[in-house]
Amino acid sequence: MLFKNHNNDSDNGTLNLESILSQTKINSILYSDPFLKAGFIAKLVQDTKIDILYLDLDLLYSGYVVSGMLTTPSNLSLFQPTMELWNKILTNILVKLSIKKSIIIVDSLNGLYNLLNEKKEIGKLVNSYIMLITSIARKTDSYVVVASMARFKKEEGWVLSPTGKRLIETNMVKKILLKQDESGIILDFLNKEKTVIPSNLIPLI
Numbered sequence: 001m002l003f004k005n006h007n008n009d010s011d012n013g014t015l016n017l018e019s020i021l022s023q024t025k026i027n028s029i030l031y032s033d034p035f036l037k038a039g040f041i042a043k044l045v046q047d048t049k050i051d052i053l054y055l056d057l058d059l060l061y062s063g064y065v066v067s068g069m070l071t072t073p074s075n076l077s078l079f080q081p082t083m084e085l086w087n088k089i090l091t092n093i094l095v096k097l098s099i100k101k102s103i104i105i106v107d108s109l110n111g112l113y114n115l116l117n118e119k120k121e122i123g124k125l126v127n128s129y130i131m132l133i134t135s136i137a138r139k140t141d142s143y144v145v146v147a148s149m150a151r152f153k154k155e156e157g158w159v160l161s162p163t164g165k166r167l168i169e170t171n172m173v174k175k176i177l178l179k180q181d182e183s184g185i186i187l188d189f190l191n192k193e194k195t196v197i198p199s200n201l202i203p204l205i
Helices: 034-047 060-067 086-099 109-115 122-139
Strands: 026-031 051-056 076-079 102-107 143-153 157-160 173-181 184-188 194-198
Touching: 026 034, 034 060, 034 102, 034 143, 034 173, 034 184, 051 060, 051 086, 060 076, 076 086, 086 102, 086 122, 102 109, 102 122, 109 122, 109 143, 109 157, 122 143
Parallel strands: 026 143, 026 173, 051 076, 051 102, 102 143
Antiparallel strands: 143 157, 173 184, 184 194
Protein backbone atom coordinates (compact mmCIF):
# COMPACT_ATOMS: atom_id res chain seq x y z
CA MET A 1 0.00 0.00 0.00
CA LEU A 2 1.42 3.40 -0.96
CA PHE A 3 0.01 5.40 1.95
CA LYS A 4 -1.65 4.63 5.23
CA ASN A 5 -5.34 4.85 4.36
CA HIS A 6 -7.39 6.41 7.12
CA ASN A 7 -10.63 5.92 5.22
CA ASN A 8 -10.11 2.20 4.60
CA ASP A 9 -10.48 2.68 0.86
CA SER A 10 -9.30 -0.15 -1.37
CA ASP A 11 -5.66 -0.14 -2.40
CA ASN A 12 -5.69 1.13 -5.97
CA GLY A 13 -2.08 2.33 -6.10
CA THR A 14 -3.03 5.99 -6.07
CA LEU A 15 -2.47 8.70 -3.50
CA ASN A 16 -5.54 9.14 -1.33
CA LEU A 17 -5.68 12.93 -1.07
CA GLU A 18 -8.48 12.87 1.47
CA SER A 19 -6.39 10.81 3.90
CA ILE A 20 -3.08 12.63 3.45
CA LEU A 21 -3.87 16.24 2.53
CA SER A 22 -6.34 18.70 3.97
CA GLN A 23 -8.89 20.61 1.89
CA THR A 24 -9.46 23.18 4.62
CA LYS A 25 -5.83 23.93 5.48
CA ILE A 26 -2.58 24.79 3.72
CA ASN A 27 -0.59 21.60 3.36
CA SER A 28 2.91 22.76 4.27
CA ILE A 29 5.56 20.32 3.00
CA LEU A 30 8.79 20.86 4.93
CA TYR A 31 12.14 19.46 3.83
CA SER A 32 15.89 19.93 4.13
CA ASP A 33 16.86 18.00 0.99
CA PRO A 34 15.42 19.43 -2.25
CA PHE A 35 15.85 16.11 -4.07
CA LEU A 36 13.78 14.36 -1.41
CA LYS A 37 11.09 16.98 -2.00
CA ALA A 38 11.34 16.43 -5.74
CA GLY A 39 10.74 12.70 -5.27
CA PHE A 40 7.69 13.30 -3.09
CA ILE A 41 6.20 15.87 -5.47
CA ALA A 42 6.87 13.66 -8.48
CA LYS A 43 4.98 10.81 -6.81
CA LEU A 44 2.14 13.15 -5.82
CA VAL A 45 1.84 14.37 -9.43
CA GLN A 46 2.05 10.84 -10.79
CA ASP A 47 -0.77 9.53 -8.59
CA THR A 48 -3.15 12.52 -8.60
CA LYS A 49 -6.12 12.22 -10.95
CA ILE A 50 -7.68 15.69 -10.55
CA ASP A 51 -6.22 18.74 -12.29
CA ILE A 52 -2.83 19.88 -10.99
CA LEU A 53 -1.72 23.51 -11.13
CA TYR A 54 2.02 23.50 -10.50
CA LEU A 55 3.87 26.74 -9.75
CA ASP A 56 7.48 25.68 -10.20
CA LEU A 57 9.42 28.50 -8.56
CA ASP A 58 12.73 26.70 -8.03
CA LEU A 59 12.64 24.94 -11.44
CA LEU A 60 13.87 21.61 -10.05
CA TYR A 61 10.80 19.68 -11.21
CA SER A 62 10.92 21.45 -14.60
CA GLY A 63 14.54 20.36 -14.93
CA TYR A 64 13.54 16.73 -14.59
CA VAL A 65 10.82 17.24 -17.21
CA VAL A 66 13.22 18.91 -19.67
CA SER A 67 15.81 16.14 -19.14
CA GLY A 68 13.21 13.49 -19.91
CA MET A 69 13.43 11.89 -16.45
CA LEU A 70 9.79 12.83 -15.85
CA THR A 71 6.90 13.06 -18.27
CA THR A 72 4.15 15.65 -18.05
CA PRO A 73 0.76 14.01 -17.41
CA SER A 74 -2.27 15.39 -19.24
CA ASN A 75 -3.84 16.74 -16.02
CA LEU A 76 -0.75 18.82 -15.12
CA SER A 77 -0.41 22.52 -15.95
CA LEU A 78 3.20 23.50 -15.24
CA PHE A 79 3.93 27.19 -14.70
CA GLN A 80 7.41 28.77 -14.50
CA PRO A 81 6.70 32.33 -13.38
CA THR A 82 9.02 35.29 -13.78
CA MET A 83 8.56 38.64 -12.07
CA GLU A 84 7.16 40.06 -15.32
CA LEU A 85 4.64 37.23 -15.75
CA TRP A 86 3.74 36.69 -12.10
CA ASN A 87 0.48 38.65 -12.02
CA LYS A 88 -0.75 37.13 -15.30
CA ILE A 89 0.08 33.57 -14.22
CA LEU A 90 -1.44 34.05 -10.77
CA THR A 91 -4.66 35.40 -12.29
CA ASN A 92 -4.83 32.42 -14.66
CA ILE A 93 -4.38 29.98 -11.78
CA LEU A 94 -6.99 31.69 -9.58
CA VAL A 95 -9.54 31.50 -12.40
CA LYS A 96 -8.86 27.78 -12.86
CA LEU A 97 -9.10 27.17 -9.11
CA SER A 98 -12.41 29.01 -8.90
CA ILE A 99 -14.20 26.82 -11.45
CA LYS A 100 -12.84 23.29 -10.94
CA LYS A 101 -11.58 21.12 -8.10
CA SER A 102 -7.80 20.96 -8.41
CA ILE A 103 -4.60 20.65 -6.46
CA ILE A 104 -2.27 23.65 -6.56
CA ILE A 105 1.38 23.09 -5.73
CA VAL A 106 3.51 26.12 -4.81
CA ASP A 107 7.09 24.86 -5.14
CA SER A 108 8.64 26.49 -3.32
CA LEU A 109 7.97 29.23 -0.78
CA ASN A 110 11.70 29.97 -0.87
CA GLY A 111 11.42 30.49 -4.63
CA LEU A 112 8.48 32.85 -4.19
CA TYR A 113 10.52 34.98 -1.82
CA ASN A 114 13.35 35.04 -4.37
CA LEU A 115 10.93 36.03 -7.14
CA LEU A 116 9.54 38.94 -5.13
CA ASN A 117 12.80 39.95 -3.46
CA GLU A 118 12.64 43.54 -4.71
CA LYS A 119 9.17 44.15 -3.28
CA LYS A 120 8.60 46.04 -0.04
CA GLU A 121 7.29 44.14 2.99
CA ILE A 122 7.92 40.90 1.14
CA GLY A 123 6.84 38.70 4.06
CA LYS A 124 3.37 40.22 4.19
CA LEU A 125 3.10 40.07 0.41
CA VAL A 126 4.01 36.37 0.24
CA ASN A 127 1.55 35.53 3.02
CA SER A 128 -1.17 37.50 1.23
CA TYR A 129 -0.63 35.56 -2.01
CA ILE A 130 -0.79 32.20 -0.20
CA MET A 131 -3.92 33.20 1.71
CA LEU A 132 -5.57 34.44 -1.51
CA ILE A 133 -4.82 31.14 -3.25
CA THR A 134 -6.18 29.24 -0.24
CA SER A 135 -9.35 31.33 -0.12
CA ILE A 136 -10.14 30.68 -3.79
CA ALA A 137 -9.25 26.98 -3.47
CA ARG A 138 -11.83 26.52 -0.72
CA LYS A 139 -14.62 27.49 -3.10
CA THR A 140 -14.05 24.32 -5.17
CA ASP A 141 -12.78 22.02 -2.37
CA SER A 142 -9.34 22.19 -3.92
CA TYR A 143 -6.05 21.31 -2.23
CA VAL A 144 -3.21 23.76 -1.54
CA VAL A 145 0.30 22.31 -1.19
CA VAL A 146 3.17 24.67 -0.34
CA ALA A 147 6.70 23.25 -0.25
CA SER A 148 9.39 24.95 1.84
CA MET A 149 13.02 24.21 2.53
CA ALA A 150 13.03 24.87 6.25
CA ARG A 151 14.60 24.10 9.58
CA PHE A 152 13.29 24.24 13.13
CA LYS A 153 14.82 26.80 15.48
CA LYS A 154 13.94 26.48 19.14
CA GLU A 155 13.60 30.22 19.62
CA GLU A 156 11.67 30.96 16.40
CA GLY A 157 9.97 27.78 15.26
CA TRP A 158 10.04 26.79 11.57
CA VAL A 159 12.00 29.18 9.36
CA LEU A 160 13.03 29.09 5.72
CA SER A 161 16.54 27.89 5.00
CA PRO A 162 18.88 29.63 4.53
CA THR A 163 17.12 33.03 4.70
CA GLY A 164 15.57 32.62 8.15
CA LYS A 165 12.20 34.01 7.01
CA ARG A 166 9.36 32.87 9.23
CA LEU A 167 6.88 30.35 7.84
CA ILE A 168 3.16 31.00 7.89
CA GLU A 169 1.98 30.04 11.38
CA THR A 170 -1.79 29.81 11.70
CA ASN A 171 -4.32 27.11 12.54
CA MET A 172 -4.90 26.93 8.77
CA VAL A 173 -1.62 25.06 8.24
CA LYS A 174 -1.05 21.30 8.26
CA LYS A 175 2.68 20.55 8.43
CA ILE A 176 4.19 17.46 6.84
CA LEU A 177 7.93 16.99 7.38
CA LEU A 178 9.77 14.87 4.81
CA LYS A 179 12.48 12.53 6.04
CA GLN A 180 14.24 9.57 4.48
CA ASP A 181 15.55 6.21 5.62
CA GLU A 182 16.24 2.89 3.93
CA SER A 183 12.50 2.19 3.61
CA GLY A 184 11.68 5.33 1.60
CA ILE A 185 10.21 8.77 2.28
CA ILE A 186 8.83 9.21 5.78
CA LEU A 187 5.90 11.61 6.12
CA ASP A 188 6.09 13.01 9.65
CA PHE A 189 2.89 14.88 10.54
CA LEU A 190 4.55 16.31 13.67
CA ASN A 191 1.78 14.90 15.85
CA LYS A 192 3.37 11.49 16.53
CA GLU A 193 1.78 10.11 13.36
CA LYS A 194 4.03 8.98 10.53
CA THR A 195 3.72 6.97 7.35
CA VAL A 196 6.10 5.85 4.64
CA ILE A 197 6.17 5.91 0.84
CA PRO A 198 8.29 2.87 -0.14
CA SER A 199 11.42 3.67 -2.15
CA ASN A 200 10.46 1.45 -5.08
CA LEU A 201 7.32 3.52 -5.66
CA ILE A 202 9.03 6.93 -5.69
CA PRO A 203 10.19 8.51 -8.97
CA LEU A 204 13.75 9.90 -8.94
CA ILE A 205 14.83 8.03 -5.79
